[in-house]
Amino acid sequence: MNWRLWVSLLFFVKAFWFDSFYAQAQISTIGRDFFIGFMDNNRRNSQPDRVVVIITAVEKAAGTIQTPKQSIPFSLEPGEQLMREFDGDGEGVIHRESGRVEYRPFRITSSGDLTVHAINGREYSTDGTVILPTSALSTEYLVMAHYDTFGPGQEPGSNQNFESTLLIVATENDTQVEVIPAAPTVNTIPAGAPIQFSLDAGESYQIKANGDLTGSRVRVLNPSADSCKLLAVFGGNKTSSAGDCGTSGDHIFQQAYPLESWGKEYIHVPLAGRTSGEIVKVLASQDGTEVRINGAVRATLDAREYVRFEFGKNELAFIETSKPSSVAVIAKSGACNEFGVAPLGDPSLFLLSPNSQRLKNITFSTGKLIGSFNQSIEHFLTVLVPSGSEGEVVLNGVNIGNQFQAALSTGFSYARIKIPFGVNSLSNPHGFIAYVYGSGSIESYGFAVGASLENVQFETETTYDFQVEGERVACLNQEGTWEIFPDDSRFKEFAWDFGDGSELKDGKSVNHTYTEPGDYEVTVFASTGDGSCGSETEFNFEVTVEDIGAELSGPNSLCPETKGVRYFLEDEVGVFDVIWEVEGGTFTEVNDLEIVVDWGVANPAAYVRAIPVGENGCQGSALELEITLDESITPDLPEGQLGLCGTNTGPFDYVVPFPQAGKEYEWFITGGNIIGNTISESIQVEWDPNAPTRTLFYEERLPGGGTCFGTSEVLTVDQFSELSVELGSAINPSCPGDQDGQIELNISGGSGLFAFEWSHDPDLNEPIAEGLVAGVYQVLVRDLQGCGDLPFEVEIQDPAPIQLLSITQNRPLCKASGDGQVILEMIGGTAPFSAVGNQSEWNSGVLTVSGISEGEFNLLVQDDNGCTFPIQGIMEAPEALEVSFEQLSPGCPGGVDGSIRVLIEGGTPPYQIQWENGTSGDLITNLSSGDYGVIVTDANNCVVNGVGRVSEARPSVRMPSGFLPSEGPYQPISNCSISYELFVFDRWGQMIFSGSEGWNGLFKGESMPVGVYSYLLRYQYSLDSGIQNDQITGAFTLVD
Secondary structure, three states, rough: OOHHHHHHHHHHHHHHHHEOOOOOOOOOEEEEEEOOEOOOOEEOOOOOHHHHHHHEEEOEEEEEEEEOOOEEEEEEEEOEEEEEEEEOOOOEOOOOOOOEEEOOOOOOEEEEEEEEEEEEEEOEEEEEEEEEEEEHHHHHEEEOOOOOOOOOOOOOOOOOOOEEEEEEEEEEEEOOOEEEEOOOOOOOOOOOOEEEEEOEEEEEEEEEEEEOHHHHEEOOOOOOOOOOOOEEEEEEEEEEEEOOOOOEEEEEEEEEEOOOEEEEEEEEEEOOOOOOOOEEEEEEEEOOOEEEOOOOOEEEEEOOOOOEEEOOOOOOOEEEEEEEEEEEEEEOOOOOOOOOOOOOOOEEEEEOOOOOEEEEEEEOOEEEOOOOHHOOOOEEEEEEOOOOOOOOOOEEEEEEEHHHOOOOOEEEEEEEEOOOOOOEEEEEEEEEEEEEEEOOOEEEEEEEEEOOOOOOOOOEEEEEOOOOOOOOEEEEOEEEEEEEOOOOOOOOEEEEEEOOOOEEEEEOEEEEEEEOOOHHHHEEEEEEEHHHOOEEEEEEEEEEEOOOOEEEEEEEEOOOOOOOOOEEEEEEOOOOOEEEEOOOEEEEEEEEEEEEEEEOOOOOOEEEEEEEEEOOEEEEEEOEEEEOOEEEEEEOOOOOOOOOEOOOOOOOEEEOOOOOEEEOOEEEEEEEEEOOOOOOOEEEEEOOOOOOOOEEEEEEEOOOOOOEEEOOOOEOOOOEEOOOOEEEEEEOOOOOOOOEEEEEEEOOOOOEEEEEEOOOOOOOOOEEEEEOOOOEEEEEEEOOOOEEEEEEEEEEEOOOEEEEEEEEEOOOOOOOOOOOOEEEEEEOOOOOOOEOEEEEEEEEEEEEEEEEEEEEEEEEOOOOOOOOEEEEEEOOOOOOOOOEEEEOOOOOOOOOEEEEEEEEOOOOOEEEEEOOOOOOEEEEEEEOEEEEEEEEEEEOEEEEEEEEEOOEEOOOOOOOOOOHHHHHEEEEEOOOOEEEEEEEOOOOHHHHHHEOOOOEEEEEEEEEOOOEEEEEEEEEEEEOOEEEEEEEEEEEEEEO
16 A cells, blocks of 8 residues: 555544544454354254344444345444344355355445444354454464363253354455364364365355364465455354353354454453353463463463363453463353352353553444343443543443452453443543443353454654653653654554644654643554555554743843842743853852852843753743843833722832842832832832823932943833623533533723632632532632722522433334334423434434333433433333244145144234245145245234244055945055055955955956955055055955
8 A cells, every 4th residue: 555645544534533542553343344254053943043233333334234145225323323133044144064165245344434243143042243344354363263062970951062163254356265273174174284275255164173173273375465365264163052060052153353463461350140150261372372360370382272261250360471362251051150140141252352452432232132032131341441540431421430340450440330232332531441241041142342453562762952751751842853663573664643733754763843732642653564465553642741931030231240130930830940051140049940140241142041941851942031231221110000090099119120239229200209218229109190191210320320320111100990890601510510610700990910719719810710510609809900809709500400201112013123212201401312322313302212122221311411311111012923833734755735834923913924835824735744934924014934844744544444346446545645555365365356456346357245355455655764665454344
């Protein structure tokens, strides 16, 4: 990819989702192009496979879901969710075979950023995974899968453990792939033997093994700089138990993470809602990987090896590895739970995220289970955050900081929280790791809410022309040299965004100057420079630019050789030390902020310079006074009252600003009178209010005369207008109890120099008060020139609290359709209202929330100011549409004698019934033995699929006990078609008839006499197992 184009694109995208990640990288679970593969699940005719994709929009997005059978468009607003369910076999996306190239593409593309999760399940065998976008895929993987066997003494009953599975999906044509399986495959390929094959875009290859495929290696054999040939790889198990305490199984489904995303530190937190404890597997990428659990060495692994641990129901674990590794948690079988305490759940597997890979905020969706009894389950969220940041964690608009506790001595805290079904949002400016999971009756799911998969570490160094203290120091108005040192030497091209609106700067080392104080997020875009297949990532860190400044005070017009002149800093901000420079004299330091100067002879270039220094060593702008050393001087303006307030004319004090020892000062006035001696460093003045002008100045000279002499600047004293205080603005708090109210005062008249004394904050000395709760606030405005003190009072009020006047429901059309509505009549707050994380519409005081499923719902209603109001309830739904079957007659071998009726319960009549053979109605007849699928649709368009079976019948054959030739031949009676040979014997045992058709009562053309005869019937019929032969014997009576 063109470097400049890539940087520009990243810079553009960053404007939309920059704040989403703690260490935001190109490798993440947010993207616009996703390839999904669904592995074999343990199929049952009465429990068809279902696949579900859950799409959550990070930003406004329009896109397409492409399957082998159809293309489905969608459009989403930020935070909206699309959950789409498919028949796995009917849609042609489930892989059944092992060792075969197939074309079962499932792809999602979008114009905006998405997160995608996928569910693969049938009733009571379900799991889910977060899906990686194409931008996060790689060309090499080690796979995490699962395989279990029943232990000694376990009674599995009807339960069965199935094959470990691995699935590879190609994103480009002519992708040459090699797999080295970690277990013998069902295709008789031994463990460790390479399997090589070629895939085109969308093609896939599944491998199944009667052993654990964990550690299998998958890699592309023909990558190039111009053709990335990335792979999406999935691992798991068809259906498997987990643990030696239970035998029920569940599907295992997890997308593999790229090797470059693996880490060295992980935290395991027990799953909420379960009492079974968990299995944790650690898979190594390199030889000699040491595994520590809570500080103790527990194993040493070579590449592709894994170790398995079990942890109790309340047992946390800090997992450290000496080299990058992958860690997965596996929930145990349902029976492993404590019965009656938390009996729900079954196996599921999800990968843990390393501690360094943290998100900052995300909108995510819960999963769902397929079992009809598991449509209203509890969903849980486990959250890990850096300790100390708990108070900044917000879930669905609510701060949850009080729900955290320490995660051992890891420097992290964790919380386990029950969350509502559907869309949820989570944020923490310091980053988090989170997993969502749910447990039903012998069925469960679990996956990461999302992941920042970048794991490259880095250091930066900043240098200035002066020494600074600390790392990543940013100084105001000083050019610094910034250099980056990534621990992965592949990264060679860099572009810097300093977060201040300046242009990107290229290079491993760049120069930059911050011109405004503040906190900035610095982003370094890094690339390996390998064309379109190179790796790109971002390194992010924060810097604080502090204002360092002051005012330099002291006289600037002096006689030559004046001694002991004081210079000092005042009104300093962020000053820790000062660098002093003097030209034309010598100085001594009194303290960090003050010096005394002995000036020399006349010097036109004399100056005093002070460079303020911050605690981190940053230097502020140099402060300089140009000093005039001359016999003719211009002393500074007199200090004192600047104007008259009302009728107050004095007396007022006036002083020489910087009096010098050994000097004499004489004052001159117009429009007033000096009280007392006019030769002094300070005087008192009574002003004439009616004088047309009022001025004051002084002369500075040597006592007794001399050549060094000067007159100060002239002070003009005006009449100030009356002081007035008015309310500029009063902003009420956004929500009841919030602290974001504001009061601003408008001051007119007076001297223009004011002090403010607020009742709520004695340290506040500004006309604006912010961060206020509702209440009454008093402020005293003082004119610093004596023009009055005016008290002022302002009240700000909380908005009316949000209240729920009424709630009504429109129940879902179908048991599991999730299209129910809750209609809320709201008052108070600030309209319009919305439901956080749900589709909602506000109209004329009524909020309609859509997409509500059966069972308990938890809504968080939010007004236009962000105030929230929780609402709980229970949504009812129609009875589940279910079918069963009644066999009226079995199917005879080779015949069409069977019949079956579908029996319907639940749903909303009337029903439409469509059999797979095109017949409609509840009854179908003239059937051979076998399975017959039916689709039932009720009045609400709810659909259920079922398979009824016509059993295969053995013929029921008998011979009549009496025979009257006039009524037809003597022959067998059977409910099914048979081939036969009949033998008839007279009373002495002589055979009088044999044939494959009935006997007509004749022997050699003559009618046989009335009496008793015997028979032997040999007959033949066909079953699925082959041709069957049978015979019967008996007697009958010939009558006339």
